[in-house]
Amino acid sequence: MAAKKLRRARLSEELCERLSRYQITTCEDFLCLSLLELMKVTGQSYYDVQKLLCKVSRACAPKMQTVYEMKLRKSVNPSSAFLSTTLHSLDKVLHGGVPCGSLTEITSPPGCGKTQFCIMLSVLATLPVSMGGLDGAVIYIDTESAFSAERLIEIAGSRFPTYFDSDEKLFCMTSSIHLYRELTCGTVLNRIMSLEEEIISKKVKLIIIDSVASVVRKEFDTKLQGNLAERSNFLARGASVLKYLAEEFSIPV
């Protein structure tokens, strides 16, 4: 929304021409300037500039919804609100399971079973909705190379022996889990940015990143000056993109 070109904000052609001479082409550039600067740049009077500001703001402001509308929308499809983890006590504490549409973070000391939990969630997500799954593909971004396909099949076979009785079903399940091995912060970020199209084309219903901390700690030594800011920058940017994806597609991350 921020990168929306001014031309599409319904400003007049000559105004856009004039603004692009000052390198102001997107709504972001326009709104970052103060009123006096805008007057100088557009050559218009104070009141006209205020009207322009309103126009541009309307082009990139978010839509209003009352909470009542949101509630009605949610109650229309209630089943897709959570991904049950099949651990009853955990589901009870989480009010149904891993929530769809928001980020969930799993932390623990090493060896407690985070990767195992992630593998199990991937199996659960590929199950049909009648069995409590999401009936969709899974994107698994692995930074520690800890994902083992054999373990995946073992879990699937022993947990749901009646469902995965044939090789064909196992094959189907494993081919809907897309694994990406990324080893640096840069590639992880690039991968996250490119996820939008993949989610739509592959009908992804779950995104797992295992793990965020390992790749960040490898690359950024917090004792060095300036690294703290860069690290937080990277994390915040990744987090905002992931939040957007989770909300937009209503999938758990």
Added chain:
Amino acid sequence: MQRAVGGLPLAPALRARLVAAGFQTAQELLETGPCGLSKEIGISKEEALEALQVVRQECHGDATRTAGGSSATRKCTALELLEEEQAQGFIITFCSALDNILGGGVQLTKITEICGAPGVGKTQLCMQLAVDVQIPECFGGVAGEAVFIDTEGSFMVDRVVEIATACVQHCQLIAEAHQEEDNLKALETFSLESILSHIYYFRCRDYVELLAQVYLLPDFLSEHSKVRLVVVDGIAFPFRHDFEDLSLRTRLLNGLAQQLIIIANDHKSAVVLTNQMTTRIGQSQSTLVPALGESWGHAATVRLIFHWDNSQRLATLYKSPSQKESTIPYHITSHGFRDVQPPAVTQNAEDTGVNPRKRPRREEEK
């Protein structure tokens, strides 16, 4: 009428031409008339007419101001201000200790900032306030609507439903206990659906959307004149990353603060902002301080800091023009934001049987 040409809100190029042609005051401009102006400066007659209309509007505005119309100016005596302040409502938080240290609750026409570490309850309090602002006046509320601007995405509809249900139940208990006419009548309009449909929710994904939304807010508030609360949940989040130019960030934040102050004053609504904490690394230790820097600290009138002490949540009033600094514990229950129950509490036999943590009703004081 003696206004200098350089100070008129005209386009800069036009202004430069007028000054170069020797015009010094607005009076001279008006005397010349549009045709004369267009000949002297070399602009079209329509442009000259437009410019003169702007000048006339400005001068007219000046005249009414200097004639002493106090409705147009912002000056009034301190006595009038005192009467206004005393008649002003507060938005209660359902946690009586917090209301006490704030002097009655979240004040209208002021900006309150809530800082805290993640998970300590800032969004919970914002959701509680968005429900509490709608409490009818006979129960001690301000009967207003709420605007919720979310930048972090931590707004949960189900949670608001829980809080609103608890609030409605609480009011119903009071109405049953006191059996007054207006209480029962107000309860008819104060239901779950009406509460939810009067919270206006905006989801801003980055700082540009936030800026745009704040620019459009005055128009929105004029349309929805019953709004008494504007919550911006997470004012720090969009500004903390992706900003290499710190001076631009400070400038944008200051601009935002100015606009929010104007909104708070003009529409008599409370503005609540939530901020994150950051670590300041000192000589020997590092302390948690509110994010966004020192200059942002001047934007808010009242500052609350939420923090943990072992497993107890505490709220500290850090900055306030009228109350002293103090710290109180609070609790977040399934009903929302509440007091901490003291270990041995003597319960009243009447209506407080269900929930002894309620604060005394304000209508009894009246």
